[in-house]
Amino acid sequence: MSPLNTDDLYRIFEKLDLNGDGLVSLDELRCLLERIGVHNTGLDELKLLVGQTSLDRLDFLFFYDAILKQNVGDQEGEESNDLESDLAKAFKVYDLNGDGVITCEELQSVLSQLGYWSDYCGWDCGIMIKRYDANSDGVLDFEEFKNMMLITNP
The missing domain is CATH 1.10.238.10 (EF-hand)
Structure with missing residues (x-):
């Protein structure tokens, strides 16, 4: 699927920030990942991946960008099925x-x-x-x- 633009990511961030504190916790992020089909992501594993316990809007954009680049790298040479x-x-x-x-x-x-x-x-x-x-x-x-x-x- 095509990458999301910054406005899309900000809207998603706002929806994930359930308590309105300007941060997305690892638990909130884990819920999103489970929702989109990335299961079995424990909080400890997610903390290692993210490097911190919560993400502000800018950190969320960087996290998305890193995941997107990783997926592109993983898919090189594969068919588009x-x-x-x-x-x-x-x-x-x-x-x-x-x-x-x-x-x-x-x-x-x-x-x-x-x-x-x-x-x-x-x-x-x-x-x-x-x-x-x-x-x-x-x-x-x-x-x-x-x-x-x-x-x-x-």
Whole structure:
């Protein structure tokens, strides 16, 4: 998937900073990593990786940049079939209850958590889902989600 820009990262930082102290704790960071499919990351391991017990906004940007560079380095010489794996991880983030489909409520909830949704944004999740809901069941399965993320017509 494409790298996030600074504004995206700041919005994610604000959502992670649950107590509003201007810092993301290792526990808050671990929750994010688990949410995006990086499991079994213990606090001790994360502290070694991060080098401190919490991250301010700038440290968070540097952490993201380091992870991004590590992933690019790890993927050199590999085929780009990792796109399917990345999409599967993204799908799991949106499929909040793990039932294999994304509902309008799940889509709105995740977009809200990431700072892309507000009551005033004028978007309609139902319309967004309907556009890619090939079997008209009112939800997105993984194939429909892939079509949406890859911006293909159903």
